[in-house]
């Protein structure tokens with residue numbers, strides 16, 4: 370593609386302000402997340418050019434509309450791109466070319482994270498070819514399945530032993546009155562396949578435990594997400610961790626929610642990050658002082674209450690995490706981390722942990 374046909378665009382996570390300095394203008398690019406600034410002194414013509422950096426105008430278009438030379442616009446584009454405050458895209462993935470595309474909004478989003486080696490269409494195609502296994506299709510798993518289907522994941526496998534009850538209808542996604550009494554994973558699979566063209570969903574009415582977790586090995590999954598909590602989240606996470614490492618599959622261990630708190634992560638990439646057992650070891654270290662007192666453990670009070678926003682928000686954090694793992698548009702946040710959200714004040718507390726020496730995850734090679 371000729372250099373002048375590139376379409377420059379200010380990155381979506383960058384704010385731009387300017388002020389007059391004598392006959393010129395100081396333009397300040399502020400990254401929203403880090404607050405980092407890049408400053409440039411430019412003339413009025415270049416300032417006019419910047420107003421046309423929208424991903425739709427090519428360098429040639431900008432030169433024509435602003436009366437700058439093509440060389441000037443090219444230099445400005447290269448400078449801003451080198452400073453990582455602007456990107457350029459090809460017409461094939463620009464917003465106007467994608468107006469009729471089902472995923473045009475998502476491709477525009479991904480273009481903010483694109484590089485020469487990581488094009489939006491490449492990132493999106495990784496979603497389209499992914500096969501995600503979801504264990505548990507209740508308060509978290511139903512929303513996770515829906516979120517992944519919306520993003521264009523083309524193959525899902527759903528595991529859940531339960532049937533749909535009337536109680537589920539208030540906070541679990543996509544179930545309706547007519548589904549009551551049906552096998553939950555099958556009802557969800559049917560609904561998703563009706564809604565999303567080309568989506569292939571397999572359902573299993575199975576309670577996964579240590580006696581049958583090898584079923585996961587046959588799935589050839591790209592990603593496995595645990596959204597179940599029977600007999601309890603920690604026990605199931607241990608079982609699934611062993612299976613996921615055996616199959617060398619990335620996995621996200623959704624903590625679920627309890628009352629007004631929800632628990633996020635961790636995300637585990639075998640061979641690269643800490644695993645669930647490393648997390649449990651880190652918890653042991655944090656509670657060591659209490660253990661020295663030889664206190665009897667007290668079962669944490671568990672609430673079986675639920676409300677749809679908490680289920681949906683908790684699940685969608687994990688969907689976002691899954692999209693990062695699958696498409697590679699950004700580094701997953703919950704690797705080597707777990708977090709707790711308090712829905713009373715919307716605060717999030719994050720715990721970091723490392724791979725533990727001697728943990729089985731360290732000895733495996735991938």
Ligand SMILES: [Zn+2]
Nearest residue numbers: 644647728730
């Ligand atoms: Zn480990």
